[in-house]
Amino acid sequence: MHGKIIRYSISIGSGVVTNASKKIFELRKESWHDTRFLPAVGMYVEFRCDSNGYSITDAKASNYQDFPPEALIKEIDFWKTDTDEELKQKEQDLQNQITQKIYKETNYATLRAIAASSSVQDCLKEYFAREFNTIKFILEDNDTQHSSKINYLSTKRFLLKAMDYLVFTDRNITMDTFASDLQKLNKLEYSYKNFTKNKNINFEKIYESCFLDLQYNYRGAIKAILSTKEKILQLNNKIKGSIYEIKQIKTKLENKKNDEKNLHTKLESIKLTIKKSEEEISALRQTLQNLTHLSEEFKREHFLTFKAVFKRFYELLINKTIEAMDICASSFDDKIWKLGMGSMAIKNMFFKHNINESYCAMTFLGQYLRRLDKNKLSENEKATYNYYYQYKQTHEKKFLIFTTNQKLEMALKIQIMSLSKNYSVMIVKKDGEFYTHINQQKFELGYIDPYVDADIKQLIEEAKSSKYNTDTRFAIVSKEQIATLKD
Template sequence: MHGKIVRYLSSNGKGAVINLSRKLFEFTKETWHDKKVIPAVDMFVEFRCNEAGQITDCKASKFQDFSGNSMISESEFWHHETDEQLETLLSNKRDAIVQKIYKETNYQKIKEITLDIKPMESLKRYFYQEFSAIAFLNDLYLPKNKYLYDYTHLKRFSAKTLDNLLYSDKTIPKDDFIEEIGIMTRLESAYSDFTRYQKVNVENVFKDHFLSQQCHYQALIVAINNAKDTSNLCQKRINAFNSDILLLERRIQAKVDLEKNQQKLQKVRLELKKMIEMESYNSNLCKYLLQIKKHFEEHYFKIFTSLYEKTYERIYKKIKSGLDICITLLNDKIYHKVLKSVALQKNFFKNANNDRVPTMIYFIEQYLEHLNKDRLNELDTLLYHYVDKIRKKHRKHFLIVTTDEQESTNLKLKILLQNELYSVKVAYKRTLYFSLINEITFEKIYIDSAHIWESPEGLIQEAKAFKANAKTPFEIFSKSVSTNRFGF
């Protein structure tokens, strides 16, 4: 039967459908059998129930829009059990319109075919699911000048990054990420479907989704077929009349019923003349209408093909851009929740070895660190170059010199809050400090004057001796003033 989704939670995949009688039916992600579409509130659906009234099969209806040029009304949707019944109704309605146009049109005088549905309108219907997916992007807010990550590279690390956050901090519900995940899932479905559009024969799409919707064009086809059939019938009658004439002429030559056969011959010749005229009329009409048909097809096929390519490219870019936005926003939300998480502050960030925020880029870097750079496959090679480019552009290194664990954690969080890609090292002993200032060029080095093994001046002098940090600025702080001196 037909219904409409009135409630849906993407977190657990459960929803409710209302039917014509305003009765509610529950469905789950297991009973949703439409891979191309993600359930959404106000979506029209076709579903089946068992004897207990439980939904066993639910999917999006092919009929979602009942405005504008739609031949099916919402009332008809509710009063028909299946999409198949609606398609039959639609076909019957279109046939009735075609017949009406055919009967009311003088095909001897027409110069061109009236356009019923514009090429762009037919393409909107053809790409309906993709346009619907793109519409969800309007609900997303992206800060100005925000750097967009590439979905194709980050996608396979998104689940691990989110799972790490949810596992590390049990107080964060997965529902906090419903909006981004829901829109991304819908866009992913549209994105994966685009592979089939690459192999599509545009001429077939033109015939099935444009010409088939043109009632005046279909009426012309009826006129052409009728003219052709009439012409063929006339030709058969002409052949029959010619045979009759030969037979009658032989009888007259043999002087068999001479007067009677002469009258018949005259009558047959008269009928033959009329039939030749009728055949000529229908044959010429058929040729004339075929020319109009050919011109219509060639003219609009050129327009349709151009629009198809432009629409395909535009939708593809929109979906790809939308996925980039979604993965960026999801990553950004994880980033901020990680930094605000008390559980992660007490465990992850207290560890001096954890110098970055565990976002998607962090897990990509971890993944690449364990691979042999000389034996990377094509996908990992692209990933490596992508991340390396980001690091070179955005990565900045900072160093905190202190033996106070809490002080280093607090300052580390403040620095990491400035940028997701920053790296904050902590030197809590001399050997580690010596190693770090020799290997890494730091953007800034912070020295806790109250918790170090020697004077700040000695540490600064030691760092300046290395080429890597000869020009690095230093900031000396103590616990009593650390909150206000760094401008965070």
Template sequence: MHGKIMVYMDSTGRGTVMNLAKVFFDFNRQNWHDKKSMPSAGVFVEFNADGKRITSLKPSKYQEFKEDSFITEQDFWRTDSDDALEDMQNSRRSAYITQLFRTTDFDSIDHIPLSMTIPQAIQKYFEGEILSVEALKVNMENNDKEAPCILDFFIIKRFLNKAFDTLIFMDNSINQTQFATLKSITMHLENSFNDMRDKQKLLNTTRIFNEIFLSVQCHYQALVATIDTRKNRLASNEHQLRTAQTEMRLLTSKPKPDPDKIKIKQDRMDELVKEITYFKETLTRLEALRNDFYKKNLSLFENAFKLSREKLFQKIITGLNLCATIMDTKIWSVALKSSGVKNSYFSRNNTEHSFCTLSFAELYLSRLDKASLNPSDQKLYAYLQKINKEHGKKFLVVTSDLELLTKIKIQVFTLNPYFIVKYAPKKVNYQSLMRDNTFDMVYIDEKTAWENAADIILEGKHFDKYGKTKFKLI
């Protein structure tokens, strides 16, 4: 059946579709069978239902009904499937082409009008991918937490999933539906990416041009029909001329030729020669017009298609990077407010990193021998070093009060997910950390310090090679 999504809630993944009879059908996200787009209110759909419960649905190929289109929104509602609607559209287009064929003066035309522009044809071909990108734009408008930088989805994907799974494991009270829409958008963008990447080697631009652009050019198709008709007429006239010439030879070879019959035959031959000359001349001009239209638009289409595809492909990659960044920001933000994460993660003495995707990547790399990393891990290692250099800062907490340490960690991590917090409960730890690191800030807990805070600061400045470290008493 054909219908329209009237309501869809991202938070629950549930929605309602209305059909022509204004009967409402319920569905959930699992019923959506399209890997490149997402359900949303206002989308025309094709669906199957068991009673009032939808078993499967997908977006219709027809989302817009323009004034010059061969089908209307009423036609959409009155048909049960896209195939039936497409047959109706093709039938009406064929009738229109026939009308053009019969009414157009092809002897006087000097150009072929376009029924669909090249950008429109390309947009139609990439309709699913464009819908995926548009869905992300809507979600971006609702994202008010700004990240320090845009992450690379393909480098950190596995750690993003690990961070999310760990977050849910540590605090099962977290509402997972707040991540559902973003995860769905990511899935559809990744499917679009994989589809475009896999089709790259098999891409046949000429076939796409013929199927998507040329097949809907009504004036062009009418011209092609005219050329075929005139070719047939030319072949028929040439055959008639040959037959007439044979008959003329028979008439003139008789002992007493009939002058009247010879004149009639000669007049017919002259008429055929005139028609043959006409068809040859017009066919030469019309075929040149057709070939010029084909070659010119094919060249424009190939260039526009290549540029549009590259631009859209880059948009999808950018979209995936944005999805990874937004997802990571959500994980980081939720983790900072979670008591489960606080007790299980931030309270651990050896936790120097915030709860975010890159922290799990750092943990993974810490277990590997940096001298024997595979190419993928080398890329990850270089990527983390770059982010830490550009966006990371180091903080040191001088205390043996673990509760205070956790409090400061959360305060620092709230500022930036890529900040690092180390701690020194003893003098030997303090000296070692100050010697091997450059800290932006050192917090000193006077209550648990091993000696006077002033002496600790003085010793710290001795190790501070660049004189940039600040000290704060707590």
């Protein structure tokens, strides 16, 4: 029967469907059998139940998800039917009515061209409407101008690891916090996998259902072709019947026992009928030839366009889906970073291991890559490795902290990395380390503990004269600030 999902949780894999009578049915992920879409709230579905009439045993997304004013099928039609097959039949009946109207109003004997009822682009937009709408909704709901988007396909494993570790470590944060983000990403990845695995696309089949079925002028011409063939067949049968009558009349004339005058009159009438039928057949054959040529040309020419545009749409959808995944993953990662940097549990558990990068997916990815043997990387690992370091070179900003005070180190580290997930810190405890690092890399800002065992003035002068940190500002932490630090 037909229904609509009113509640669904991807994290627990269950939800609720209601039908036209507002009856409630239980939907579990094991009962979902759709290769194109994941279940989502608001989705119209086609489903079957078990004998208890409550639990759904088989469900999939309905082919009818939107009911715009200009559509042939209205939402009320959806609720009045049990299956998409019934809806499709109703839609075909309405399409046939339109075709019949065009057929009656068109003079096919003088037709010189078949006009497209809908463009290839419009038909394909309708065909991929759900995919485009999903991407549009997600892009509208997220920051598309994200300055440092992450690559979802490269970081997925570490994005989920960062989330899992956060939920496990901080009992105040649950999976429900990320349910919306996970659902968006699962939807997009589901579509992406479906796009990329369909290598052998049956263009002819899609062309028939997506384009030709909506070409009412073309369908009218096809109907005219069939009707013309039927008329020619009828006229040929009529001629055969007339020829048989002529033979009978001639037999009667040979007997010379019948009314010859009436027979001759009837004979001439039949011959005239044959002549008119032959003339009509000739005209019909010309019409048939013209209509066949026009319909074949229409089908052939538009198929070439359809195939080319379909490929462009397909490629565009794949690229847009990847873009949407990256945007969603970046927003997801931002949420993890903000929650992680504000979590006391993460501060005490994660950052106590001398980790000097923000709590985010790229930090977990970096930890993984540093454990690999660089001489034994697979092709995928090499690609991920290159992506990671390119991302770091583009977006990472480093801050220097010179202190031996653990409290100050942690306080400054958390303060800095809470400003941006692309901020990292370099901790130095001796003046020799300080000089080494300022001569090797650029720092956005340096913090110096006033209690360090070194000449602070000389440290700053050396930094200002270095190759990379001429313009870098160095701040000396106040003694009052240090005195207020808590564990």
